[in-house]
Amino acid sequence: MTDKKLISKSSYLIYRQCPKYFWYYINDRKNIPEFDQRAKFNFKIGHIIGNLAKLQYREGVEASSEGSLEDNIEKTKALLESGKPVFEAGFMAEAGSKIKHAPVRIYARADILLPVDGGRQWDIIEVKSSAGVKAVNITDVAFQKYCYREAGLNIRNCFVMHINSNYILNGGIDPFGIFRMTEITEEAGKIIPHIKNDIRKMAEIMEKNEPPVTEVGKFCGSPFDCPLKTVCWENIRETSIFYLNSLNRKTAKRIVERGFRHMHEIPEDFPGINYKQKIQIDCAKNSECWVDKTAISNFISNIEYPLYFLDFETFSSPVPLIEGTRPYQAIPFQFSLHIAESPDSIPEHHAFLADGKGDPRPELSIALRKKFGFSSGDDGRAFKGSLVVYNESAERAILRDLAAFNSRNGGWIFKISSRIIDLYDPFKNFYFYSVSQKGSASIKKVLPALTDKNYSEMAIKNGDIAGINFLSGSMLWKNFITLNNLDNLNGRHNIEEDLQDQAEKEELLRFNLEQYCKLDTEGLYHILEKLKKLAI
Structure with missing residues (x-):
């Protein structure tokens, strides 16, 4: 009590x-x-x-x-x-x-x-x-x-x-x-x-009988994610001022002091509102999406087929588990790759998921090289097409680390990295915006805003959870726990049943990881197809 x-x-x-x-x-x-x-x-x-x-x-x-x-x-x-x-x-x-x-x-x-x-x-x-x-x-x-x-x-x-x-x-x-x-x-x-x-x-x-009235805000996720956040934000409308992109404290205070709670209430000449926030306010007032056809068309013009839609999943740990790695180093253990040879072709899916028994990078690098059609030691000079990612800084960092891990990968990795197209750019720069995005350019918000696909029914809904699930189920982690005497075998009454249950859980986990990562790159394809139509 x-x-x-x-x-x-x-x-x-x-x-x-x-x-x-x-x-x-x-x-x-x-x-x-x-x-x-x-x-x-x-x-x-x-x-x-x-x-x-x-x-x-x-x-x-x-x-x-x-x-x-x-x-x-x-x-x-x-x-x-x-x-x-x-x-x-x-x-x-x-x-x-x-x-x-x-x-x-x-x-x-x-x-x-x-x-x-x-x-x-x-x-x-x-x-x-x-x-x-x-x-x-x-x-x-x-x-x-x-x-x-x-x-x-x-x-x-x-x-x-x-x-x-x-x-x-x-x-x-x-x-x-x-x-x-x-x-x-x-x-x-x-x-x-x-x-x-x-x-x-x-x-x-x-000593009060009721909780104090507290407005929602950025503090709901800082310094920790509050477990009440889902409850407190449940009835916050998509047009709430709290969803204004990059809203600073000074402007937020002025808006609240004027009594405004929703974007459509904010006057056009309100001081401190930037270009992106103005787009959000206009969308809220007009109940329609914002589309900058010229900017979208210019973005698409830089894309060259064949297209390689790529996404990595990584894990990190404050305690490095692999020789030669640093704390919190992002270690790729999975990728999903959709390849579209032409504008009319149906993309072909390829994937890799490590077994978790050791360092996943050697096998992942080989699998990725083969899927891109390179032979061992290939400098990638003949590579054509565009590598489509979402938020290129993360993917570039992973590719750079893979090249550093094995210098023989340097040539082809440098080549495909030089042809990256970041599908995050049109949404970060507000070439398109829907109020359903709630001020976010995350693929988790953009995909359902543009298509009928979303992550709501996925067993794994984001990259953090994917990494945690893989890491906690891997032999890398289990060996580390055992080596440091952190395991607890109390209550293991039937080892055969435990092993069978463990195998079933591992099979389900691998399926869920594969489905999640696949949706990431499949989503990139569908987002690009929708942008093409919006540019017309």
Whole structure:
């Protein structure tokens, strides 16, 4: 049961993002939608990164407890006397505010508390799986320091231990090389004076019977995707001002202060509205799509057949799993390729999906080279046609890494890269716009706006989830988990049934991955065909 008079570090960060979410977290947690697959995987990653960080302090002692918060706090007090680094040290203190005459308590738990000056002072080390320090990390540590100080602990300095993006895997994981330490004592100190007032406001929200009225906004997805977002945005219309492309805070404030909630309410001469936003407003007022036929026609004129519609799927991990790779390096494991030989031909589909047993790049490179019709060592000089992608920066980066991975691929990869046509451009530049896109040029919004195809019925709906599904089901990941003693075999009562169930899940996963990636390149073909008709 949730203690309605306790403010934890997690609840404080939630409050800073959204007071409404905070109210639900304290008073009605059962009605908060379940975290999505991406968030759940990130939780697992955080646990793994935390355990790796502890390897820097092998003399450290663990204060975490399977029991109550009180058990954790009592264990922490005992371990502080050891003068050793303490993991998951928990502290509770009274915050000064009250709810119905009862004092509000605050609680925080440190990833690592490091003793200094013979244990008379302590350094806070917050471990993060990101490749740098984020604003939310500073707020996180500031609350910890405030809580520990109120509990009587003498804190000297504050640090964030985060991933070293320049680290390259060479043999086993080096727990020292994979991390960087950044001091944030001064930055955290600037936030601490505001925490007491924040707690007072939080106490007021906690004792209310209803959640505070909170408008939607960019904060719904920053610093984290709020699980209430789907609920709060459910009835937001396509013409809402919140869907204006690249709307800055200053202009948004002026619009709201004038009482406008929908694009069609905004006057033509409203200051601060840019060209793309004006197109959106006109579409909302006229209930029709915007089409710049000349710009679309000029774009299409640069396309040369045969056409190669290409899309990659990649996975990345804060802990590199493949020798010679970096943290968060995008590793391609799948591609889909539709080839249209002429304007009248039906595109032929080709695909590759790695087995997940090792580095997927060698086999993927060979399969891609063959599908483009090149032989081993071919310099690609004879290649004709256009390589059609969506958001070329991502595909170029993958192709560039594949060329660097094996120099024999350099010639043909350079050639096909030189003939890229980015189908994202017409929508990024608003040659076409429909209100159903909600201000977005993502293929997930553009495809259903132009055609009768969409991703709503797909088991896998975006690239992040595709990468997570492949990675978590791969032997690369499973071997890493086993090697680091992170697996849990409790409850495996029937190994044969488990293996059969696992095989069925893997077969279904591969099918879902193939269908998702196929729709990406099939979608590119249908979008281009629709643009051709719009240009007439």
